[in-house]
């Protein structure tokens with residue numbers, strides 16, 4: 001999924017107003033009826049329909065015809081737009097550069113603030129690889145009443161940001177957290193190579209113990225990374241590691257904590273054996289080394305990502321993980337699949353999609369807005 005940068009520059013005030021109305025309507029409609037959109041946007045329905053057509057043409061919203069009525073839903077493209085606009089208004093992003101990563105469930109871009117400082121924008125894209133088994137997940141979502149993939153991507157971004165913040169504040173080697181909105185986070189650029197791209201290190205034993213120490217240090221603070229592998233560890237020129245990618249972090253009090261802990265340890269052992277032919281009899285054990293000294297997860301909850309949200313996301317991640325075992329990764333999804341998804345998710349109650357005050361965004365703010373992302377690329 002590409003960021004549609006051109007679209008960001010040329011959106012009119014009315015288009016933005018309508019897009020915001022679709023987002024607001026999504027709070028309690030999986031498919032937002034056109035009439036409701038017109039009502040929220042306070043525009044004549046003829047005009048709104050024309051604008052909706054335009055927004056659909058550029059894939060910011062998708063037209064959905066379900067059994068009962070026709071309506072629209074926000075797409076990742078529309079959600080990207082809204083997030084980028086907010087981040088740009090706050091001064092966190094001024095321009096968007098190259099895409100540097102396509103993860104299974106994220107897109108990563110280099111961005112810059114208005115002083116030219118390079119940063120990294122991560123857009124969470126939950127559900128992207130999960131369409132093969134979408135039926136089960138839809139049922140799951142419906143049961144949980146957890147809402148759309150956009151909402152879950154937002155939860156995932158909130159979680160990642162909360163953990164990054166707390167880890168950073170407590171002196172762990174992680175990127176600097178800069179900002180978070182909707183399904184996105186902005187963080188400092190780590191000018192380093194991921195471990196997976198490093199073919200040789202001077203002292204593998206030294207790096208090995210630094211990494212194992214990091215796993216233990218996290219566990220002593222009550223945390224397990226959960227995906228501690230060569231793709232999520234960047235290595236600085238001086239050989240020190242920087243840890244990235246936190247949506248799957250779990251507490252050491254999680255019922256499967258030992259399994260997650262051992263899996264992180266085993267990942268490093270296996271990688272060092274394969275890549276550097278380095279093996280050591282010494283490695284951390286959960287029962288012996290994960291002695292909890294203090295609880296960073298309490299700080300995480302205090303930072304705005306609640307225990308309830310954590311639980312909700314964990315449940316989904318477990319479901320997705322289980323369903324995806326043995327299936328190959330798929331990039332993107334066809335419109336047909338997305339349409340089908342909406343039909344089946346019709347009328348589902350969705351939780352809030354944004355924590356900003358809706359009325360403000362929909363009225364006063366909009367009039368003066370002519371897609372203010374005025375930058376080289378945006």
Ligand code: ADP
Nearest residue numbers: 101103104105106108120175188189190231245
């Ligand atoms: P995913 O959840 O999709 O695995 P990651 O957060 O691991 O996403 O990021 C994917 C890739 O993007 C990483 O392997 C790394 O190469 C790059 N990346 C992510 N964050 C940064 C950053 N702050 N600085 C530099 N590169 C980054």
Ligand code: MG
Nearest residue numbers: 103231232245
């Ligand atoms: Mg990763």
